[in-house]
Amino acid sequence: MANQSPNTALQAPKLQRAGRTNYELYSWLFMRISGIILVFLVLGHLFIMNILDGGVQRINFAFVAGRWASPFWQVWDLVQLWLAMLHGGNGLRTIINDYAESARTRKILQVLLAVTVVFIVLLGTLVIFTFDPNIK
Amino acid sequence: MASLPAALYRGREGMWSWVAHRITGVAVFFFLFTHVLDTALVRVSPQAYDAVIDTYKTPIVNFLEVGLTGAVLYHALNGIRLILVDFWSKGPKYHRVMLWAISALWVIIMVPGFYFMTKHTFEQMFGGN
Numbered sequence: 001m002a003n004q005s006p007n008t009a010l011q012a013p014k015l016q017r018a019g020r021t022n023y024e025l026y027s028w029l030f031m032r033i034s035g036i037i038l039v040f041l042v043l044g045h046l047f048i049m050n051i052l053d054g055g056v057q058r059i060n061f062a063f064v065a066g067r068w069a070s071p072f073w074q075v076w077d078l079v080q081l082w083l084a085m086l087h088g089g090n091g092l093r094t095i096i097n098d099y100a101e102s103a104r105t106r107k108i109l110q111v112l113l114a115v116t117v118v119f120i121v122l123l124g125t126l127v128i129f130t131f132d133p134n135i136k
Numbered sequence: 137m138a139s140l141p142a143a144l145y146r147g148r149e150g151m152w153s154w155v156a157h158r159i160t161g162v163a164v165f166f167f168l169f170t171h172v173l174d175t176a177l178v179r180v181s182p183q184a185y186d187a188v189i190d191t192y193k194t195p196i197v198n199f200l201e202v203g204l205t206g207a208v209l210y211h212a213l214n215g216i217r218l219i220l221v222d223f224w225s226k227g228p229k230y231h232r233v234m235l236w237a238i239s240a241l242w243v244i245i246m247v248p249g250f251y252f253m254t255k256h257t258f259e260q261m262f263g264g265n
Contacts, residue, residue, distance in 0.1 A: 032215075032218075032219050032222070032223075035212075035215045035216075035219070036215075036216075036219065038212070039212045039215065039216065042208055042212070043208070043209070043212060046205050046208060050201060050205065050252075050253050051249065051252045051253060054256075055252065055253060055255075055256065056192050056193055056198065056201065056253075057193050057256050059189055059192070060182075060185070060186045060189060061178060061182035061185045061186055062182075064175075064178055064185070081172065084168055085168065088161065088164065088165035088168060089165075091158075091161045091162075091165065092162065092165060095158060095162065116169065120168075120169055120172045120173075123172060123173075123176055124172045124175070124176070126179075127172075127175060127176045127178060127179050130179065131178060131179070132179075135178075135179070135181060135182065136181065
């Protein structure tokens with residue numbers, strides 16, 4: 001009831017205990033959940049693109065235009081892109097942590113990986129959403 | 137590597153399936169990177185996209201696609217096996233049996249997969265009809 005010293009509001013924030021987050025637990029769980037979804041999305045994608053109805057030989061710009069006219073395939077490809085890049089990016093993060101011998105090398109590779117993942121996810125998302133079947 | 141008496145894990149199925157999981161994972165990741173870039177050419181022009189996609193239809197790249205499919209399929213099947221090891225109470229007990237099971241499944245899927253994926257290439261190379 002306002003009897004507390006006004007100085008309490010200025011106390012230093014509690015120190016964070018370094019390395020005590022659940023980040024690696026969530027990472028482990030994410031790999032399993034995204035993995036199950038990707039099994040269906042990616043194997044389905046490979047089957048449709050490489051085996052069904054003439055396989056890779058039938059793929060061209062008109063084929064892509066026909067597919068992305070449907071929101072179903074747009075969403076499929078979007079979810080597949082995001083999950084695959086985050087799943088693969090997180091996998092590579094683990095591998096870099098395992099094999100990079102110096103902190104400097106590790107930092108460089110992790111930054112390069114993060115930039116790559118962000119760039120590819122944004123580029124792919126942009127392409128799906130801005131696709132123009134009438135482009136010249 | 138002459139004698140490693142206590143290393144029960146090293147060199148056995150658990151290690152090799154893990155090594156293969158990493159190798160296939162990295163390979164698929166690098167392909168995915170390339171694949172988003174080549175697909176992005178649909179925003180440049182239909183001609184640019186078709187020109188690059190035509191390389192996917194050549195015999196050599198067609199066989200590489202089979203390799204990619206094999207890598208993805210192994211990674212998927214072994215991933216399911218890992219999930220079963222982690223979440224199924226009997227998973228750790230049967231992890232080795234499950235590795236042989238997914239290996240068999242991989243062959244069963246890849247044999248017809250190879251046939252259908254390369255059918256056109258073989259017809260082209262050896263003149264079908």
